[in-house]
Amino acid sequence: MKLEIVRSCIFGFLLVIVQYSLAQEKPNIILLYADDISARELPIYGSTVWSLPKGGDTSDRQYRAQTPVLDHLAEEGIYVKTAWAATICSPSRAMMMTGRYAHQHKWWHNSDKGKAPNKKGSWNLYDSAPYTLEDIAHKGGYATYWAGKTQMKISGFNFDEACFTPGEGSYNTPIATTDFRLETRKINGQKKIFNADTNQEATSYVQSGWYWKPHVQLLNHPKATGPLEWWPNNKAAKDTFGLNTFGPDVELEFIFDFMERKQQEKKPFFVYHTSHLGHDAMDFLNPESKSKWPGTPKISWDGKTYTRIQPNVTGDNGVYDTHGTITESGIHHHINYLDYQVWRYMNKLKEMGIANNTIFIFCADNGTSGYGKGSPVSQKGTHVPLIIYAPGMNMTKKGLQDILVNMSDMLPTIAEIASVKIPDSYEVNGESLLPFLTTDKPKHREWIYGYHKDMQIIRGDFVLKDGKNDWWDVSENPDDLISFKKIKDWRAVSEAHRKERDELNKVLPRFNLHATAHDAPKNGLEKPTPLQLIEDNK
Template identity: 20%
Template sequence: MTPRLTLLLSLTIPAVLSQASAAADTVAEKPHIVLVMSDDQGWGDTGYNGHPFVQTPSLDAMAKSALVFDRFYAAAPVCSPTRASVLTGRSPIRCKVPNHGRYMRPHEHTIAESLKAAGYVTGIFGKVHLGSGQAHSTCNPTGIGFDEWVIGLNFFDNNPYLSRNGIVEQRQGKGTVITIDDTLAFLEKHKDGDMPMFAVAWFPSPHDPHVETPENRQLYQGKPQAGYYREITLMDQQVGRLRKQLRELKIAENTILLFCSDNGGLNPNTSGGRAKKGSIYEGGLRVPALMEWPLRQLRGRIAAPVSTSDIYPTLMAMAGIEWSPAHPLDGIDISPILAGEVMQRPRPIGFWHLFQKGQATYSDRTLAAIMKKQQAGASEPHDPPRMHKDVYDFPQFEENKATGHAAWNDWPWKLHQINGSEYQLYHLENDPSESKDLSRDPQHAERLRNMQDELHQWMRSVVRSINGEDYSATEMKRN
């Protein structure tokens, strides 16, 4: 096994947004926005964060010229919920994505819809894992604001089946490379238009079974989890290809490019904290994240906690778009932190996993069946439950439901609640590995009670949201 990475706590070095905060700045020409996400990459699974052998030269180069987030958190320790948080700015349970494989409710209002309303052309490519890939489903990317899409339903690997705006095709090649092929085709198509572009590129790697490889198939031979790290290097090469093409298309200067992972990694020794994917200890939530915007000279390091739920409100502010959230958000606009105007996060971050079980989604198997029916001219490509699942059902959960593992990050303190009865309290700055439980220390009794009250209030609000309280009667009516 590789030695456990030292858990470094960076000094806060404020990022720089030239000409003051992007939130306060009026953007004469709206920036292009590109969101890139890896699938199961841990905080320490990059060269710039000190991994002992994995090669990530593209991310390392980006880290030198952009903004590095030292404490960037996925909203959940598994994939689908985090993706929902990016699109909605909300705890994923609120929008009925409490675990992997759940469909996001079409009642939600997404960043794609808001940017589209502000004049953007929108596209999403790669692994989505939030709904259907069928043309007539309200749970496909069109239903959440994307003009163009080429997607898998879950992770995919070599020669994948993908849905292009509802028409399924089998592609030849590596899924990770194809994701960037399609993203670049979208950017090339629209770069000379009069609309700014919003592109989402969500990699299927480095999710197992790790059959994709870079050109050197023997890379990391003899190293632990060699296949996992080979896929990280392949993905890194595609990030480099994307950044190069942004420059060649002459749009890099005014493009906000954000890279992050969807949850903690598969190696607890390099996860950046206790445990790994599937846990809401730090190793399951803390992920690598970088942001660059050359026009605004965005650079430096941010030690304040940031969540994937913050992406939506922050990008709206950075793009200078006035808006009013349709539903209560958990994320906040962190552009004042990016500008160095605020050094600490003003609001805690809530996490809640295992509220419900996940549901298996077999991307290639499902899409291949749909393609077969489409090619045969069948009127219904796949069974209706696959198109909508249960997103129009509103089972009423008890407001005091506490199933699973919840946490409340009020930096530097973090409270855990397990199945509503067990509590743990950690000081992350002094104990980043969450190894010394302070919940029974009389010195912290008042803090424990206050954090418990705040966590309970937040959990109750989340249950009310999944029960449908945030939606109007019109929104809840099935179209």
């Protein structure tokens, strides 16, 4: 029986690859990577608990997100019950962009990155992994676009175009286009952080606006005067830029422009949309606010269509009137706005006539701030949403999938979709989802892995070992998605639990290199075998 399943999976997988290879047009790919959003925040996951505007837990439905579009995509496509990232931003983005874990790229934590071979600064992500997402997409014939948050040095990546919010080097720069920024100033020999808009001392971290009145940088825009240019960069944009400009809207407009141009060129596109939505930030419109998430433009859903109210913000120097056009604070409003933007994506794809030839992926980089972000406890920091909608793929699965998926799986999945062969000698920790999505393969992974500095987190179907070295019984489904039973007596659980524990313990030493190989290899990386298109191997 097992042999028949394996044969069926192999045959189905090869058939899918052949179909993609022979297709006149490869499917477009949009990967929307949201920021700091736990799976529990999306209603589709059925949690009885979600986050308050100031952080923490609540079951009050006024703070629960409403996501009719994402719900529909999840039900008509698939959504994964247990998808994991790392516990915090940079290591998760490194995992996503490389398909590798920290033992290879050395980004153990935001504040814990391996040194470069010359010991001067951190090891750049693109140096630690010769094949990143855009390299894979390019080899497959895709035009590539990166929009939103970077959180890393961008100069060594090879995206064709980009819209960065904020642009690299935008903190403490004299060419800032917005005074919505927190900057470092030296006062009596001491460094302090000030709100440039109010000239008052602030308690948050240095940042340039990425929500309201954002600081935006364009890469290789066809109408720009150079490879990197600050926006607004023309009279029309300068005339309208200001308090009513919302960064996530700017990103989407540039993405849509790119999509239209690539369709005219008859070239498939890969969009890597790393939205800030979900991330807490300084609320420049309400600088005294203690809430974590600034409000968004107000939207409403009538059952079929979203309506967005045009923002109308007036004022200056920290005193603003939003005239009822901006929501209150809260991560639920950020998620609602993501749903609105996904609705816009779907409408744009239909308008362009490519809805059935586009794969749309929605996921997030780590748990919610004030709840899971940065937490190595159980799966608080690692458990994120994952939705895949691909109406033209003929997926064999639909709706909720009780499988284990890691963010490192995205790179090899995109490689398979793009018909790109990664050299066998090049270690990738992710596993392609395509065989599971398009055949009768019943399971994707045996285990998933996360990390937090020197801590390791791993789970299978029965047990989870967290960064505190506690073991949890994950064979049952708690209503809040997290209240698993801690295993204190291994005699009280089944043989299957104990067997899986032993198997997971065998996996961990391979990745446990924080103490012994924390930094980049002395001589960097050897040049790997080039990527190949699968068609080249015929």
